[in-house]
Amino acid sequence: MKILVTGMSGRIGSAVRRRMEGSHEMFALNRRDVPGVPTTQADIADLDAIRPAFVGMDVVVHMAGGFESQGLEQLLRSNINGAYNIYEASREAGVKRVVYASSGRVISNYERDEPYKAIVEGRYEEVPADFPKISHLSPVRPESIYGCTKLWGEALARYYSEAFDMSCIVIRVGYVNNEDMANSTRRFSHWSSQRDIAQLVEKCVEAPDSLRFDIFNGTSDNKWTYRDLDHAKQVVGYAPEDNAEAFR
16 A cells, blocks of 8 residues: 655654555655655645645555644644644545544543542552543543644544545554653553554554544553553454563
């Protein structure tokens, strides 16, 4: 397949490239050139500028976006306008599937409540043996404006899948860092290795055409997590290889 990755020069986009470039034809939509990959250099907030990148693509993996530290103006530009542009350009070009990188921030305010609060604070002795994991069926609870803007992309995924018969799959990405390790008590609950998140993206890209819309949590198989992974394992065959406990 021809796969367009937005934000390929970023941490996760680079991991996706490493994972998939041996089995698919990879293209990039990026602010700067990605050496070795055909790249359209453009801002995702500029619909006219990005349109050519989508022509002939089978799947779009949307990784680009703004971060909370950039402020509201940039979040609106990248995560609101930019996300709309990605879906709309995909629709116009006849792209079959969009895989959208959302964020665990859309549900992380559950950490205000027990036992999720105990988990992220490392009070594991207070965590019951059985408790409800936060899944694709749980009401959203964003912890920030950034999380709210990522929810817009999830809403667009649902809308475009139903209004235009596109396949739109959402991944709520956990904590992924350059060091590729869990490095704080809270992050032991929602860390993802680079190879695990890249595998989940690949599973979503290659999922059967019959999968029209779904939401998956994107973390490694961590012992002390509150985010459900069973859904991703059952639906797309996600098989995470890593666990944050390796870094205790």
